[in-house]
Amino acid sequence: METIIRRLIAAILLCFCSAASATNLTVKEVRLHGIGGYSQNRFTMAIRNDGTVQYTGVSFVAVEGKQQSRISPDDFEKLTNKIERIHFFRLEDRYDTYPLDKPTEATSTGEATAERTIVTDQRTEIVTVVTSGRTKSVEDYMGAPKGLFELEQLILDVTHARTWTGDMYDRDVPYYESFPLNRKVTFRALLESYRKGVGSRRIAGYLLMFINNKGVEFNLEVPRNIDLSKFDGFVVDATGYTKRVPKAQDAFVLNDIRSVRRYVPYTTN
Numbered sequence: 001m002e003t004i005i006r007r008l009i010a011a012i013l014l015c016f017c018s019a020a021s022a023t024n025l026t027v028k029e030v031r032l033h034g035i036g037g038y039s040q041n042r043f044t045m046a047i048r049n050d051g052t053v054q055y056t057g058v059s060f061v062a063v064e065g066k067q068q069s070r071i072s073p074d075d076f077e078k079l080t081n082k083i084e085r086i087h088f089f090r091l092e093d094r095y096d097t098y099p100l101d102k103p104t105e106a107t108s109t110g111e112a113t114a115e116r117t118i119v120t121d122q123r124t125e126i127v128t129v130v131t132s133g134r135t136k137s138v139e140d141y142m143g144a145p146k147g148l149f150e151l152e153q154l155i156l157d158v159t160h161a162r163t164w165t166g167d168m169y170d171r172d173v174p175y176y177e178s179f180p181l182n183r184k185v186t187f188r189a190l191l192e193s194y195r196k197g198v199g200s201r202r203i204a205g206y207l208l209m210f211i212n213n214k215g216v217e218f219n220l221e222v223p224r225n226i227d228l229s230k231f232d233g234f235v236v237d238a239t240g241y242t243k244r245v246p247k248a249q250d251a252f253v254l255n256d257i258r259s260v261r262r263y264v265p266y267t268t269n
Contacts, residue, residue: 027080031128032155034165036060041123041165045155049076053159062166075158082154086147088129089136095144098179098216122214123168125152142215149175149212172260173235175212179242186239187252190263191220191231208238208252211263218242218252226257235260 029048036042042058051071057064127148128137140148153169156162173188190209195202206228210216220238222228239256 025080025084025129026132027076027083027129028132029128029130030079030083030155031126031130032152033126033128034061034168035124035126041168043165045159045161045165047071047076047079047155047159051076053161055159055161055164057164060166061164062162063164067164069159071158078158079151079154082147082151083129086145086151088127088138088148088151089134091136091138091145091148093137094139094141095148096139096141098143098213127151127155142213146175146177170211170235173211176210176216179216181242181244184239184241184255186237188235188237188260191228191234191236191238191257193228193232206232211235217249219245219249220254221251222254226254228257231257231259233263235263 027049029046031047032045034041034043036059041061043056043061044058045053045055047053051073053069053071055063055067055069057067122142125140126137127140128135138144138148140152156165156168162168173190176187187208187210190211191206192209193204193206195204206220206222208218208220220228237258237260238252238254240252240254242250242252245251
């Protein structure tokens with residue numbers, strides 16, 4: 001009995017020590033790499049624990065070439081604390097899809113239902129954390145947890161690197177972690193018209209585009225009493241619900257809409 005108690009105590013102490021070490025990372029370096037998509041920011045940046053910040057702008061950024069600055073120990077600690085809070089070393093190595101409401105299921109015909117959004121040519125950020133014993137990189141193509149998005153923003157904030165990279169995010173537009181189906185919600189997003197096709201087979205409509213959620217957009221279905229042309233090119237608060245459209249892009253059924261501001265995308269020219 002005494003042996004069992006000793007083993008139990010030892011196991012508890014081991015778990016405690018492991019938890020303590022997991023939440024007290026010795027971070028040596030944090031890196032942010034913007035791969036870019038079509039006409040998107042391309043840069044590399046490294047922040048060392050001595051406060052050194054090294055940046056190289058490649059293309060589609062406000063400043064190309066090498067830049068260097070410093071941050072305070074308190075600012076580097078903010079990065080370390082955020083890395084610990086989001087459990088960075090438990091994240092997936094790559095995020096590249098948006099599950100919509102629930103995981104993919106098989107239909108009675110054996111075909112998979114379209115329960116996720118997959119888009120090509122997206123802007124991509126890679127966050128790398130180097131500790132005394134481990135290096136991990138997480139690729140944010142689309143659909144990453146909100147914590148990783150917040151870490152990317154924090155890196156740009158504490159380094160003041162937006163003066164080099166340009167504005168990559170719209171601060172008054174939320175980053176959404178989920179897109180529930182058939183449930184009333186209000187989303188803040190960009191509304192834009194589109195026309196596509198050739199000759200007599202042209203189609204037109206409106207899209208609700210989620211600026212900070214890369215690659216997420218819904219076709220809009222609207223009642224007759226709402227004139228979307230008045231909101232074209234505006235950030236809006238749109239109230240309604242998302243529904244599945246078999247073999248087509250998902251749709252947002254609009255009940256109400258409010259203009260927030262005209263959308264002015266950042267340009268480096």
